[in-house]
Structure formats: structure tokens, C-alpha cells
Amino acid sequence: MNTEYRVEYRRDHVPAGYRGWRHLLFTFGVGGAAMVLSASRVSHVALLEWATVPLTFLYANFAEYWGHRGPMHHLTRGLRLVYERHTRQHHRFFTSENMELDGLRDLRAVLFPPILMSFFITAFMLPAALLLAWIATPNVAWLFVATSLAYFLNYEFLHMAYHLPPGHPIARLGMIRRLERLHRAHHDPRLMAHRNFNITYPICDVLFGTLERR
Ligand SMILES: [Zn+2]
Numbered sequence: 001m002n003t004e005y006r007v008e009y010r011r012d013h014v015p016a017g018y019r020g021w022r023h024l025l026f027t028f029g030v031g032g033a034a035m036v037l038s039a040s041r042v043s044h045v046a047l048l049e050w051a052t053v054p055l056t057f058l059y060a061n062f063a064e065y066w067g068h069r070g071p072m073h074h075l076t077r078g079l080r081l082v083y084e085r086h087t088r089q090h091h092r093f094f095t096s097e098n099m100e101l102d103g104l105r106d107l108r109a110v111l112f113p114p115i116l117m118s119f120f121i122t123a124f125m126l127p128a129a130l131l132l133a134w135i136a137t138p139n140v141a142w143l144f145v146a147t148s149l150a151y152f153l154n155y156e157f158l159h160m161a162y163h164l165p166p167g168h169p170i171a172r173l174g175m176i177r178r179l180e181r182l183h184r185a186h187h188d189p190r191l192m193a194h195r196n197f198n199i200t201y202p203i204c205d206v207l208f209g210t211l212e213r214r
């Protein structure tokens, strides 16, 4: 069991002033507000512009897959924090035998920290949106931003759901249970660097032959 590491993590990596509910509120409150605001900027969408939504969804699934298969599991220059938080901390805090949060403070080991969330939005989403507004239309850019944020919030929600106690009403939903099994297999230390890199829907795991059903 990883009880010793959990004690160490809570002592060394969770600041005394950390509050899980504030972290939840920032992620879903600020993220959700930004998503609604972006969606509200869209007007008179042409049929072709709607294609931005499924294309962004597929692109996000691909980014989730490669981000996880790459820098989250392999030390990469400039992205050390991502590796540290994921492989060194998240995977030691939660193993396939012990997947559950013990309370709101443990959300620190699940949700992206606000600083990383802001970094990804500024470094990756914003430049892509500006480029889309320039080469396509403002509608395409806003649809891209709204869909990316919706995908990110869905990612955070599902990942949190996989680490809830099994009796929790959200954890008992059929689809969550099916997806949780895939993520639990990924938390097996023997499989973590090889299988089930999609946290949400295993589209790229199927495409790239890394899906492990157990
Ligand atoms: Zn996890």
C-alpha cells in the first residue's frame, strides 16, 4: 500500500492554507465562466463553422493522449513540473489498489493546479485561437476556445470521478464505472508508461493500439 507516501505528500506538497473546495471552485467556476463567455461570443454560425466543434474535440483527445504518453510520463525539458506532478506524485498517491481520495484536501493530487491551468491556456490555447481568428473566422476561434474549455472541464470532472470512493453516486454511474476501469489499469505501475493514456474517451488508445481492458 502507498499509505506512507500519502502521509509524505500531504505533509510536503499540500500547503496549510490549501482548500479543496476553493480549487474546485477555481477550476469549474472560472473555467466554466470562461467557457460560457466564449460560447456567447459566437453568432450566426455557418454550417462549415460548426465543424470546429467535433474537430476540436478530436484534436483535444489527441493532445490529451500525447501530453500524457509524452511529458506526463517522460521527463521533458521545460515541462519538468508536469512530469513531477503526474508520474512522481499522482501515480504514487493513487495506485490501482488504492484509487480513492480520502477527502477534499486530496484534490490537490488530482486537479491541475491553477498556475498550470493558466499556463496551458496562455501558452497553447490563446495562440491557436488567435491564429484561427486570423486564418479562419472569429466564430471558428470562439468555438475552438469554448470546445477546448469544455473538454478540459470534462477531463477534470472524469478524472476526479475515477478517484472518488466507489460508493459515491457519481462513481456508480455506468459510464464512469467503465471508464474508471481503464484508468485504474493505467494506475498499475507496470502499465502506466504503456497503456490507457486517454483519461476521457479512449479514442486515441484504440487508434494507436494502447488500450488495455481489464
Ligand atoms: Zn489518475
Ligand SMILES: [Zn+2]
Residues within 6 Å of the ligand: 068, 072, 073, 086, 091, 186, 192
Ligand atoms: Zn499517467
